[in-house]
Amino acid sequence: MKKFINAIDTLLDESLLGFSKAHADIIQLNTQPHFVRRINPPKPGKVALISGGGSGHEPLHIGFVGHGMLDAACPGQIFTSPTPDQMLAAVQAVENGGGVLFIVKNYAGDVMNFEIVGEMLECQNATVLVSDDVALPKAHSTGRRGVAGTLIVEKIVGAAAEKGADLATCKTLGDKVNNATASMGVALSSCTVPALGKPTFNISDTEMEMGVGIHGERGRETLKLSSATDIVEHLASIIDEELKPKKGQPVLLHVNGFGATPLMELYLIYDLAAKFWEKHGITIARSLVGNYTTSIDMAGCSITLSVLDEELLKLWDAPVHTAALRWGC
């Protein structure tokens, strides 16, 4: 394992410290327990948006704390759910009379811990469960996983909350975005979890892991490595079959890198995915290409499509000022 670290036990703490120093104009870090919050407290009555999950997916979620997006994020240890005390402390820090909306990727540990906290809270609260990964069947025993579509939920609900939408409206909107969003990923290499010190899975030089999860979970099938066009056709067909966007409908196309795949390849994937949907008469109205929901050092990428309407387009375009997404302010 070759990484820039001092010790496995201090990696997360040191990294969060660096993050908080580099973005001190946007966020502040709380330690004991760990959470990242906006430097400015939310306006009275604003719904507080809180997300969180295992670390190793940076910039998700800490990079999305700031104006127009999250109020706080709770980073767990690498690929490990944050704990209820982190979530409680984050709520205490940012809830300001408007209630709390948790945005939670659908993994058993995350769901359980956010549920525990929801039940303990005296303030109004609700949860949007993100489950955009169509690699697993809809009827999978634990449901579908939340992956790169999460940031789209966070951005759009974040914009609505900033404009004064109430908790019920934010919750409905979050569910709507989740239902309108589908993702699927493919890996060329495994990631290496520092505490494990070796790749999560083995894959030969001529194979790819289709439908891989963002923790290196095996996906649908291990396939022979094929051309980028074939790979995109494979991923996009499954997404398209799920969402069935109509001709002329505006969509957001997001190509997400898992960490070790160069931008040059991500843009190539974007070109092919755009062509796929344009061929079907779909309008690519917005796009996002880059490393946003990563899997430590995995080589690979995912494609996410969100079917938008005028309301969602406006909320996507609304100002955002976070470490990883910034426009309009």
Place this chain on the structure above:
Amino acid sequence: MKKFINAIDTLLDESLLGFSKAHADIIQLNTQPHFVRRINPPKPGKVALISGGGSGHEPLHIGFVGHGMLDAACPGQIFTSPTPDQMLAAVQAVENGGGVLFIVKNYAGDVMNFEIVGEMLECQNATVLVSDDVALPKAHSTGRRGVAGTLIVEKIVGAAAEKGADLATCKTLGDKVNNATASMGVALSSCTVPALGKPTFNISDTEMEMGVGIHGERGRETLKLSSATDIVEHLASIIDEELKPKKGQPVLLHVNGFGATPLMELYLIYDLAAKFWEKHGITIARSLVGNYTTSIDMAGCSITLSVLDEELLKLWDAPVHTAALRWGC
């Protein structure tokens, strides 16, 4: 070699096409010959800033075309200088009476081709040669290489040009930023150039390449992999020795990933580098952490320090709207 490609010969074209589609609100792509330019032509009399170089360093330079930064960028083939016809076509497209400033990383091919073009032009033109890589001695036969500091030159001169600075002022400013900037990198793995199909250099699991260049050029020495603290101490000491920032002087600290190193590690490196200079009484006034000047899929990072003054701080903070850097607009 595991990459998302269709064919080595079409990789760059397809990637540029994806880039131009994803950022059609900011730039447009010219093919035959290749260059990327802003969608809006420069105001009459504005100095046109043009950069370029081999591809494989994305987002550098195409990701820095837009308001407040470059007017055009000429992407060469991977790790290969762009050709004079690309540069000439770019000049023709964006020169609007204010003359042209070329911002050129110091590599023999780039320097030669930009020089040829400069001599052919009838309009006023000048060149800023970027040579921020302190891994090589100042007296090196071909001079020092231009690396991650290039974007700082492009950002600061871009802001000045936007405000109406003339060619001579922009040239002087660019040289000033270059002289106030020093970088040094370290690699944990080699990059793999697609046309070659195998790593540029071999490195064992317990070694790192100190002073590596952004094309995988061997650096100062191959060392045993050490702790992040030791690595930062090594890089920062050499940079500090070169720039000798004074106590209380504001600096910009830029930690740049080479492509395959997770953001979590880059923030850890940032924390350690910030501590190094804070210990010396230096004020980290601005920061930038992320993958900006990459080496395809190399694991590694570089540290760049720029000593700023009030003028440079203001220009760094000025609005910028490009694919890869965006604030204030």
